[in-house]
Amino acid sequence: MPKILGIDLGTTFSAMSVIEGGEAKIIENREGGRTTPSVAAISKSGEILVGVQARRQQITNPENTISVTKRLIGRRFSDEEVQKDAKLLPYEMRESKDGGIEIKMGEKWLKPAEVSAMVLRKLKQDAEDKLGEKIESAIITVPAYFDDSQRKATKVAGEIAGFDVKRVINEPTAAALAYGLDKKEDKKIVVYDFGGGTFDISVLDVSADTIEVKSTGGDTHLGGEDFDHKIVQWLIEQFKKDEGIDLSKDNLALQRLKEGAERAKVELSTSQETEINLPFITSTDSGPKHLYYKLSRASLEEMVSEFVDRSLEIVKQTLSEAKLSPSDVEEIILVGGQTRMPLIQSSVKEIFGKEANKSINPDEVVAMGAAIQGGILQGDVRDVLLLDVTPLSLGIETLGGVSTPLIQKNTTVPTSKSQIFSTAADNQTSVEVHVLQGERSMSGDNKSLGRFILDGIPPSPRGIPQVEVTFDIDASGILNVTAKDKASNKEQSIRIEGSTGISEQEVEKMKQDAKAHAADDKNKKDLIEVKNMAESLIYTSEKAIKDMGDKIAEDVKKEIEQKIEALRKVKDSDTIEEVKKGTEELSQALQKAGAAVNQQAQKEDKKPEDTDSSEQK
């Protein structure tokens, strides 16, 4: 089935997504970016450039580099907003015969939709390259406040780009789809969208088969860029105060300040303090000057509080227009990169008294929602194979009462896993396989599903026999556990029904238990591992003394024996550190002996070598 491309055609950036394996996935553009600047240009040589390349040449070609067409698309030239923007935009515009807008690009006059189409065409081509297949159809998102004319013009832009535009949907609706909130009937949802250049708020009403926009509000000239700008201004002021130099006249310095400011802003979303460190920011007759300032999260929040407050005012206003109080709102969704700022998240939480949905990347959520809408239109492929998962880990008990999982929880069934185990003592002829279910580290804390004994293992030193334990769960959740001795081919098995058939509450309780005891369990498990290691080392040491006793010097032998005794004493205490220390000491003594034996062996080896060479002569 041909894929439908979901496109978030943004004011400053656009993103695209498709459904793959039932899930929405962002597609990167040719340059490797997950978002594409919504900018198109015609270069002096007549070449059309779109995206990051158009932006890179903007400074040399401002009059032919067209950005923010989203503010113009489908509007009338005489619109107040258009007139306001026209004064700020570096390219030329005029009124078309039908009262619309025309933009001068190169020698031609184009409609905003034609310029948007250039961006959309690049997205189409890049998506086709990435996916290796033709893309014919698209879902394009628009702000909820777009009127009929703006929607139509957006659809036309898509068609000029070569798409069959299946739907033009609202951005907040797309965000709600991405979070799967379309299934929550009779719910009020607020989408708080703080993008790079615009702020939008929408109230949605979800009913059985529609998502209706109840009211919208926003500010088309309020965005994350204002935050960056504020930091840059602050840096310029500080530097002027400290050094008496105005950096705002220096292009390169300004560029570095902008990058530094954005980085600082991003870092302050996760840490409390950051530094803006720009050595050699400029130079004077007296030598180079460096810029270094610390910025705390609190100071940033103070700096930009006016912007956040403005957005919150708009939220309240929009809610009252929809005749809703914050408590009527069941879900809040955060969209736009700026919503990563902790201050925004906490302010929104304060207004509504609940956490917002923010688990999906806020720069990508709208495009993903558009892709999901595409998936809904195509209709889900009937899935005859409904596969279950094991809700809890399945494993066996190993030395010291440790629970060793073979099949991890959330593994899709049917599945089969096997692992080789061995014996713990010399001449052990049978092993007990104790099948366990649960997430705890110690077998006693997990649920026992059954046990059986495999015997007839030929007597051999510990660690030598190879017993393969296989767990196999079929599609209906029946677990078969088989243990097989590789040497004798003897095998034994158990069949456990309903290993996945524990009630949901029970599963939940076991998972909670595991979480609550995680640290404790880890300590216990670590202790047992350390003990096991100590025991194994004692065994090896004793064996070494027995096997090579005559080659080891008497004093070394004595030392080892002492260390063995010491380790044996602490082994059963419950302090990991002591057991570790004892193990370490014994291990060192053993190495010493090993080295001595090796040296001796080498010496002995050398002699015959010499005779060899003389023989050859």
Next chain:
Amino acid sequence: MDTVKKERDEYLAGWQRAKADLLNYKKETVEKTRVLKEMIKIEQVLECLPILDDLEMATSQLTAKQKKDSVIKGFLQISERFKKMLKAQGIEEVKTVGKKFDPALHEAIGEVKGEKSGVIIEEMQKGYIRDGVLIRAAKVKVGK
């Protein structure tokens, strides 16, 4: 009987599909892992580049006399090691001054009047490329 046959065909098709999906997924994973490794490598390089930029900036400020100072010489050597490391990873500098401005490789941050139009006059920050893929555009001033 027909229903059973139909069901059987459906199940078989579903099974084959699932098996094919898995095999394809495995193949894709190999490719994806390779691409991911490359991406991580480039991400790490990108993280380091601002430090190299600062070093370059510092170097450009040195007078001929300062460059003879043995401590500074040592610093310059550190800078060289950094560049060698990039080279060893197959990362090359983007050529700038005297070349025609190309937005696929260069980012214009200013213009110089009275110079040859469309030609790069000054490099403000180095750009880097690897196997023909741009890692970071060079920041340049272009003649007007």
